[in-house]
Amino acid sequence: xxxxxxxxxxxxxxxxxxxxxxxxxxxxxxxxxxxxxxxxxxxxxxxxxxxxxxxxxxxxxxxxxxxxxxxxxxxxxxxxxxxxxxxxxxxxxxxxxxxxxxxxxxxxxxxxxxxxxxxxxxxxxxxxxxxxxxxxxxxxxxxxxxxxxxxxxxxxxxxxxxxxxxxxxxxxxxxxxxxxxxxxxxxxxxxxxxxxxxxxxxxxxxxxxxxxxxxxxxxxxxxxxx
Amino acid sequence: xxxxxxxxxxxxxxxxxxxxxxxxxxxxxxxxxxxxxxxxxxxxxxxxxxxxxxxxxxxxxxxxxxxxxxxxxxxxxxxxxxxxxxxxxxxxxxxxxxxxxxxxxxxxxxxxxxxxxxxxxxxxxxxxxxxxxxxxxxxxxxxxxxxxxxxxxxxxxxxxxxxxxxxxxxxxxxxxxxxxxxxxxxxxxxxxxxxxxxxxxxxxxxxxxxxxxxxxxxxxxxx
Numbered sequence: 001x002x003x004x005x006x007x008x009x010x011x012x013x014x015x016x017x018x019x020x021x022x023x024x025x026x027x028x029x030x031x032x033x034x035x036x037x038x039x040x041x042x043x044x045x046x047x048x049x050x051x052x053x054x055x056x057x058x059x060x061x062x063x064x065x066x067x068x069x070x071x072x073x074x075x076x077x078x079x080x081x082x083x084x085x086x087x088x089x090x091x092x093x094x095x096x097x098x099x100x101x102x103x104x105x106x107x108x109x110x111x112x113x114x115x116x117x118x119x120x121x122x123x124x125x126x127x128x129x130x131x132x133x134x135x136x137x138x139x140x141x142x143x144x145x146x147x148x149x150x151x152x153x154x155x156x157x158x159x160x161x162x163x164x165x166x167x168x169x170x171x172x173x174x175x176x177x178x179x180x181x182x183x184x185x186x187x188x189x190x191x192x193x194x195x196x197x198x199x200x201x202x203x204x205x206x207x208x209x210x211x212x213x214x215x216x217x218x219x220x221x222x223x224x225x226x
Numbered sequence: 227x228x229x230x231x232x233x234x235x236x237x238x239x240x241x242x243x244x245x246x247x248x249x250x251x252x253x254x255x256x257x258x259x260x261x262x263x264x265x266x267x268x269x270x271x272x273x274x275x276x277x278x279x280x281x282x283x284x285x286x287x288x289x290x291x292x293x294x295x296x297x298x299x300x301x302x303x304x305x306x307x308x309x310x311x312x313x314x315x316x317x318x319x320x321x322x323x324x325x326x327x328x329x330x331x332x333x334x335x336x337x338x339x340x341x342x343x344x345x346x347x348x349x350x351x352x353x354x355x356x357x358x359x360x361x362x363x364x365x366x367x368x369x370x371x372x373x374x375x376x377x378x379x380x381x382x383x384x385x386x387x388x389x390x391x392x393x394x395x396x397x398x399x400x401x402x403x404x405x406x407x408x409x410x411x412x413x414x415x416x417x418x419x420x421x422x423x424x425x426x427x428x429x430x431x432x433x434x435x436x437x438x439x440x441x442x443x444x445x446x447x448x449x
Contacts, residue, residue: 068427076403076416077416084413165296166295183299193303200292204291204293208291
């Protein structure tokens with residue numbers, strides 16, 4: 001067993017400050033984009049394309065493909081493939097784009113499960129009362145959906161915060177990317193990986209605590225059938 | 227831009243077939259080991275003896291809080307610190323098992339918990355032996371609850387194994403990446419790699435559906 005260099009951790013920990021900011025920044029950007037796009041896709045699928053099956057099949061196909069192939073393949077495609085097609089893209093933009101493409105597929109599934117949970121009678125009731133569709137969604141459907149989707153949404157966010165580490169493969173200097181850099185200059189992989197582990201565990205634990213709270217609050221929520 | 231798939235066909239056996247076989251070995255082994263390990267760890271979390279309960283709780287938390295990528299680096303480069311130098315494939319299996327076992331044990335545990343405690347009492351009053359109770363009464367019901375989330379985690383192991391390629395292990399993504407750097411034909415190579423992953427994933431879903439059907443449970447499609 002080797003000798004554990006505590007000094008190395010103290011010396012290099014400050015250098016991770018920027019990396020932590022990049023990790024959180026990429027994660028938040030992706031979360032916002034995927035939430036908006038996922039919700040839009042779910043609305044398209046469940047409301048707008050109700051009688052347009054080709055549109056629904058296209059969304060199904062998109063969701064199936066991007067939930068089946070590794071995020072890393074999508075990231076590599078954005079990073080290496082797009083410049084080949086003549087679209088210049090910086091590593092961090094490629095990372096956000098790649099994660100958003102995959103994440104939207106997951107968020108779409110979460111939101112459409114939320115729509116599933118709303119009784120179709122509610123739409124009819126709103127129509128009977130003459131409430132326009134947009135207001136039906138914002139005032140009647142979304143508030144009820146929120147209770148159903150919160151646990152799975154937070155679980156997804158927890159996983160997504162971890163999976164940002166894949167961005168290190170396309171030269172983004174987030175936590176793992178920084179660790180890789182330091183590993184090659186110090187030749188102390190164990191201590192460097194240890195720093196990365198602590199930082200990821202800390203970030204991820206915040207979401208894991210939220211996950212427990214969300215499950216406590218909404219986990220047992222069952223739609224009351226009248 | 228014109229696509230030229232000859233780069234894929236010329237290197238199919240050396241890169242794609244070899245990579246797919248290694249991916250299957252890594253994924254298959256880590257799935258099996260993480261499922262088997264999940265049983266004792268899951269039961270330990272229900273232990274009456276608190277150090278055991280806390281130990282497995284901490285283990286579950288750590289394995290769920292750290293990304294697969296970090297575990298793979300740890301297994302391949304970090305274990306050298308302890309004087310353990312693993313074969314690349316074994317290192318990938320260790321890394322993926324570590325990242326999968328935490329979720330597996332939680333799903334396994336929630337499946338067991340979903341079985342009503344009264345069922346044990348009923349079996350006891352009917353004089354059914356404990357082993358038989360677990361095998362014939364509890365497990366089939368627990369598996370129905372646990373299989374969909376377990377398989378979605380196995381799907382994460384399959385997809386996560388692509389990260390092993392970044393660490394320098396020659397599985398499908400690693401070899402594709404290598405081929406890209408030799409030929410600079412990223413689009414063709416990544417498209418074919420993606421199709422292979424789609425096929426592997428479809429096999430996994432077929433197995434899940436077959437298992438759910440055997441347990442006589444309405445199939446829930448989940449990826």
